[in-house]
Amino acid sequence: MAQLTCMDISLGYEGHKVASGISFSVNEGDYLCIVGDNGSGKTTLMKVMLGLTAPASGQVLLGDGLTDSEIGYLPQQTEVQKDFPASVREVVRSGCLNRCGLRPYYSKAEKRMADENMERLGLAPLAKRCYRELSGGQQQRALLARALCATRKIILLDEPAAGLDPKVVLEMYALVGALNESGITVVMISHDIAAAAKYATHILHIGNGSLLFFGTKASYLESKAGSIYAGHEGVQA
Amino acid sequence: MIEIIDKLVLYFQYPFVRYAVIVGVLISLCSSLLGVTLVLKRYSFIGHGLSHVAFGTMAVATAMKLTSRLLLVLPVTAICAVLLLRSGQNAKVKGDAAIAMVSVGALAIGYLIMNLYAKSSNISADVCSTLFGSTSILTLTKTEVWACIVMSIIVIAVFLLFYNKIFSVTFDEDFAAATGTRAKLYNLIFALVLAVIVVLAMNLVGALLISALVVFPAISAMRVYKSFKSVTICSVIVSVACASLGILLSILAGTPVGSTIVAVDIAGFLVFYAINVIMTRGSVK
Numbered sequence: 092m093a094q095l096t097c098m099d100i101s102l103g104y105e106g107h108k109v110a111s112g113i114s115f116s117v118n119e120g121d122y123l124c125i126v127g128d129n130g131s132g133k134t135t136l137m138k139v140m141l142g143l144t145a146p147a148s149g150q151v152l153l154g155d156g157l158t159d160s161e162i163g164y165l166p167q168q169t170e171v172q173k174d175f176p177a178s179v180r181e182v183v184r185s186g187c188l189n190r191c192g193l194r195p196y197y198s199k200a201e202k203r204m205a206d207e208n209m210e211r212l213g214l215a216p217l218a219k220r221c222y223r224e225l226s227g228g229q230q231q232r233a234l235l236a237r238a239l240c241a242t243r244k245i246i247l248l249d250e251p252a253a254g255l256d257p258k259v260v261l262e263m264y265a266l267v268g269a270l271n272e273s274g275i276t277v278v279m280i281s282h283d284i285a286a287a288a289k290y291a292t293h294i295l296h297i298g299n300g301s302l303l304f305f306g307t308k309a310s311y312l313e314s315k316a317g318s319i320y321a322g323h324e325g326v327q328a
Numbered sequence: 329m330i331e332i333i334d335k336l337v338l339y340f341q342y343p344f345v346r347y348a349v350i351v352g353v354l355i356s357l358c359s360s361l362l363g364v365t366l367v368l369k370r371y372s373f374i375g376h377g378l379s380h381v382a383f384g385t386m387a388v389a390t391a392m393k394l395t396s397r398l399l400l401v402l403p404v405t406a407i408c409a410v411l412l413l414r415s416g417q418n419a420k421v422k423g424d425a426a427i428a429m430v431s432v433g434a435l436a437i438g439y440l441i442m443n444l445y446a447k448s449s450n451i452s453a454d455v456c457s458t459l460f461g462s463t464s465i466l467t468l469t470k471t472e473v474w475a476c477i478v479m480s481i482i483v484i485a486v487f488l489l490f491y492n493k494i495f496s497v498t499f500d501e502d503f504a505a506a507t508g509t510r511a512k513l514y515n516l517i518f519a520l521v522l523a524v525i526v527v528l529a530m531n532l533v534g535a536l537l538i539s540a541l542v543v544f545p546a547i548s549a550m551r552v553y554k555s556f557k558s559v560t561i562c563s564v565i566v567s568v569a570c571a572s573l574g575i576l577l578s579i580l581a582g583t584p585v586g587s588t589i590v591a592v593d594i595a596g597f598l599v600f601y602a603i604n605v606i607m608t609r610g611s612v613k
Binding site (some may be wrong): 138142158161162163166170171178180184186188189191195220221223224234237241 | 368369370488489490491492493495496498499500502503504505506507508509550553554555556557558559
């Protein structure tokens, strides 16, 4: 069974339908890239997958032994975080919270895991720095490290490249690609189909109120939806 | 100098002065614990709105001649806290408008009811002391002091036990909820604790000045410190220090307790602001 299956999902705010008929599944080790225009419901779809928002209709099923507290998430940055006094270490450790249950403080193993994830993403020298003083790319890496503390299986990223310098964007994609190669399932929303296509194995394209495409990257690039979207960006499979 | 110390020693022989200091320290400690989160979540005004609700309910309780007014004031304030904190997300009336409506509405209704039903000949003094605290902290009974101690212990225990959860939910509620933390539950607990503190603080500084206790220490600490833990610890220290100093000054100078504490808080903020300016200049050079 797939790790995550969406069955005939409809998205909508306050009775107004944004998209409907979205069905797809994500298997272990996949790298699914969700593309679509602004307002097509990408972020809402991700929130539905995470159980943060109820879909207007349809179902999200978890399988392969995945529970709803084992999904890592990298949300878009919020207004609150911009001047939040928190050290990188505090932010990364907060990813371990779902392992704590009712226990009030982090165990040694959890602290070690946070340190390892900071090491893995090159954040170790920044551990004591204040989150709000980091560059955009460093902030995203801190949030990614936090997400990795929350899961070893699947990670959902909502436009991790938003607002980053072009060079940093490429590093970010490479980093996520490397995580996927290490066995973590990746689901990522992106505007930037060209960069995303380099690493993705599957593409989900929503727009015009429905599912335009879901399938492997190769068949997407040959499809009509793919040619319209990717054609003028000069993507090569 | 010796004169001042002598005067303080003399005053501390009176139990009501000791009560005032104990209550002042506890309330300033509790309010600063929550203050950091409230300020960071952009909820600074919720404490203010709630204090008005507490004032309005206090007026109703007085009019109803309840013997134990806390039994009415605490639940009503708690319900409003829950509603206001929840309205942040997806309400028809947006957060700041909801707070404005509730706070001004409660204030007006409270004053109206006080005027209609209060038998006291000196309504304006009653209103003034409820709003600004005036001397009421020096008339605390032993029961009130114990109630304050017990509730403070509960607040501190909740904060310590849920410290990491409060951090995570404050920093990023979506992430916390997505990874299995019950963010809504913690928001609810937080709202209840806030209500308790507002009701307690009304005794100390009066309804209008409560948000100063919540906001100033947190903002001061955030000027200088850069991690959540250090900001929290610093704001507790600043808050307790300012409250103690304010109470002592008000005893010595015979000024109203609440506004003196707030004045000291403002001075504290200016000091931290200056430190921040000096530090950032130093690092640029």
